[in-house]
Amino acid sequence: MKRKLGIIGAGAVGTAAAHWAVVKNVAEEVVLVDIVEGLARGKALDIAQSAPVYGFSNRITGTEDWAALKDADVVIITAGRPRKPGMSRDDLLQVNLEIVKSCVENIVPHAPNCCLIVVTNPIDAMVYTAFKVSGFPRERVLGMAGVLDSARYRYFIAEALGVSPKDVQALVMGIHGDHMLPLIRLANVAGIPIRDLLPEEKINEIVERTQKGGAEIVSYLKTGSAFTTPGLSAIEMAEAILRDEKRVLTCSVWLEGEFGVKDVFVGVPVVLGARGLEKVLEFPLTPEEKETFLLSVAEVRKQIEKIGL
């Protein structure tokens, strides 16, 4: 099967995603698109020239021509402004709304059957925009944030315990914002609950650091936000779809009653396969978890109201 991946935005996240895509061999063809003349071509050429050194044979090209996305199986949208210190992700809503709208309008005629993975912030509102503008079914419109937030949570737990991050399993649900829900009850190290391994105080510190994980990096970078793990996280989702892996990953999806919530995009664990969203993995939340999850949902609803689509 020919597997074609489109990546929109040849900035920090889009370039990282393109790099991970060829290194992980998730697609036979990767097309990077940006509106800035020459930018995607230059970035793609640079990545392509690493092929003989690293040893891959996938095709990667960059262009300003949307037609190059013809029949792409998956398209990742990273186009849009990143935040700077002192800004919230919400501050990007108006400017990125127009960008995401125009990207989706340009993608759909060329790749009408693709799965869209939206990365642009504020993510839960931007994936809603892509859903409305594309008219695609909910199975083919997904937002990336949970993979990144869960990776941060797992990394901080591993760091606190001095164990390999590979052995830490944990998930973060909800909005990609301050009210995200890093689940403490289900976080474990090789099956051992973290509550049996770490004091409550340390766990609370890790939870808070995870919730503010994006801002911590913005405060160091000054002119932009995280890109390496965000790029990889988007590729993890694309790979699950392109290879029909049935991975269980937390993604922002349109809920239709799952977790007692409907008509909103928010992060929940789902099964990702060839059809995109194949199933929402619903499980009972404790009353406290539910309370935070509903706060998340309320925050996303506020963002969606501002969009007016």
Ligand SMILES: NC(=O)c1ccc[n+]([C@@H]2O[C@H](COP(=O)([O-])OP(=O)(O)OC[C@H]3O[C@@H](n4cnc5c(N)ncnc54)[C@H](O)[C@@H]3O)[C@@H](O)[C@H]2O)c1
């Ligand atoms: N969901 C997440 O977890 C997550 C993580 C990291 C970054 N982000 C978001 O991803 C977005 C991109 O971040 P970045 O650091 O790559 O920014 P960046 O400024 O480095 O790159 C953005 C790119 O988008 C391009 N672009 C703008 N309008 C476009 C259009 N209409 N069509 C095609 N390309 C267009 C720009 O030319 C630029 O190259 C930001 O909104 C950021 O907040 C989200």
Ligand SMILES: O=C(O)C[C@H](O)C(=O)O
């Ligand atoms: O924090 C940001 O603005 C970028 C991204 O959402 C992140 O969490 O790294």
